[in-house]
Amino acid sequence: MKSPVVFLDRDGVISEEKSYVLSLKDFVIFPYSKKCIKKIHEYGYKAIVITNQSAVGRGMLSIETLEQMNKYLLDQTEVDAIYYCPHWNNNNSKIKNQFQISCNCRKPKTGLIEQALTEWDITLNNSYFIGDRASDIELGKKMGLTTILVESGYGLERLEYEVFPDFVCKDLEEAVLKIKGDL
């Protein structure tokens, strides 16, 4: 049987939100994240991270460093998979690299979730998207997911545009209680 999924944004949900996380030492995973991912698994969901990392396209972060962070995140939290968009589409950039394209994977575009659907035995039925930004909620809604906005990152007062999440929770711990049905 196909597993439902809890899709999670990374920065502000699983780890501390900083405008850009550019090295492993800047990458601070919240102390409760591992426990939360364990619960998500116990409730029968896959836990898949969907993250925009435009710092790569901006020339501020190498793919190698990002892959190190991914390995660390997988080790520390035991999420099932991490899908990221490294792209940044800006022709005026002084630094040029191959990640400066108009892609179909930068949230709120759907490419990363579509890729996950081809690589995992998962269903979007009864599935969730947990994020801290408007693009997370927009993507979750597009894909028919139940959306949870958490306030542990950008927060409600810094939403880039108006969105209507199904639920608002303080952080991932509270979101997991919501998924379990205890809230």
Ligand SMILES: [Zn+2]
């Ligand atoms: Zn992309």
